[in-house]
Amino acid sequence: xxxxxxxxxxxxxxxxxxxxxxxxxxxxxxxxxxxxxxxxxxxxxxxxxxxxxxxxxxxxxxxxxxxxxxxxxxxxxxxxxxxxxxxxxxxxxxxxxxxxxxxxxxxxxxxxxxxxxxxxxxxxxxxxxxxxxxxxxxxxxxxxxxxxxxxxxxxxxxxxxxxxxxxxxxxxxxxxxxxxxxxxxxxxxxxxxxxxxxxxxxxxxxxxxxxxxxxxxxxxxxxxxxxxxxxxxxxxxxxxxxxxxxxxxxxxxxxxxxxxxxxxxxxxxxxxx
Numbered sequence: 476x477x478x479x480x481x482x483x484x485x486x487x488x489x490x491x492x493x494x495x496x497x498x499x500x501x502x503x504x505x506x507x508x509x510x511x512x513x514x515x516x517x518x519x520x521x522x523x524x525x526x527x528x529x530x531x532x533x534x535x536x537x538x539x540x541x542x543x544x545x546x547x548x549x550x551x552x553x554x555x556x557x558x559x560x561x562x563x564x565x566x567x568x569x570x571x572x573x574x575x576x577x578x579x580x581x582x583x584x585x586x587x588x589x590x591x592x593x594x595x596x597x598x599x600x601x602x603x604x605x606x607x608x609x610x611x612x613x614x615x616x617x618x619x620x621x622x623x624x625x626x627x628x629x630x631x632x633x634x635x636x637x638x639x640x641x642x643x644x645x646x647x648x649x650x651x652x653x654x655x656x657x658x659x660x661x662x663x664x665x666x667x668x669x670x671x672x673x674x675x676x677x678x679x680x681x682x683x684x685x686x687x688x689x690x691x692x693x694x695x696x697x698x699x700x701x702x703x704x705x706x707x708x709x710x711x712x713x714x715x716x717x718x719x720x721x722x723x724x725x726x727x728x729x730x731x732x733x734x735x736x737x738x739x740x741x742x743x744x745x746x747x748x
């Protein structure tokens with residue numbers, strides 16, 4: 476079996492043969508947030524299936540392509556579609572694209588996701604800046620022999636989300652008169668939505684929102700020395716006791732409705748980096 480470093484080099488080589496340009500900022504688009512790319516001047520697209528060792532998106536709302544585009548003159552990479560442990564991939568496969576981005580020169584990673592609300596003060600459509608997370612996923616993305624050339628054996632996670640980028644986001648929101656929430660994201664395996672008892676439990680242990688992504692990507696990005704910013708669209712309020720039946724279609728619809736506001740924050744944040 477090829478080493479992780481060899482697989483990374485092969486993936487990066489295939490990308491660079493098609494896209495010679497470089498960018499230091501990358502955005503990962505979550506469920507229902509793919510229309511962010513409409514705000515870009517897209518110069519290159521590569522389907523995930525064309526990149527060696529890349530997984531392929533299997534979930535509705537994740538298109539599955541690597542994009543290079545311009546935002547106000549700044550080049551950025553966009554992962555349009557992400558991977559989840561519940562799809563059957565290992566955590567190493569889920570986070571492989573994040574490592575590829577680092578090899579492509581990315582220093583700042585912006586993550587988005589659709590999440591269930593645990594904080595009773597939240598409303599559907601709210602945007603929550605992730606200030607910290609609780610990892611309840613069953614496999615750690617750094618499990619196994621560590622390659623010291625990629626990052627340390629025991630990376631510090633005291634600031635997984637950049638306080639500098641968080642402060643910039645709230646400054647932008649104030650200027651644009653946008654309401655931003657902040658809170659702790661709980662990462663779970665999925666794919667089933669949580670029971671009422673699970674929602675109550677996750678809130679009691681300190682969670683403000685819950686989802687099935689983002690945490691593994693953040694851990695690997697921090698492992699490789701990237702600065703991370705992450706934001707959730709609150710697509711349902713699971714903490715309520717009644718009428719909390721949730722469908723994936725409703726999650727996608729709520730995410731799409733909030734996408735323009737999230738895009739404003741992301742675009743202005745990219746300009747400031």
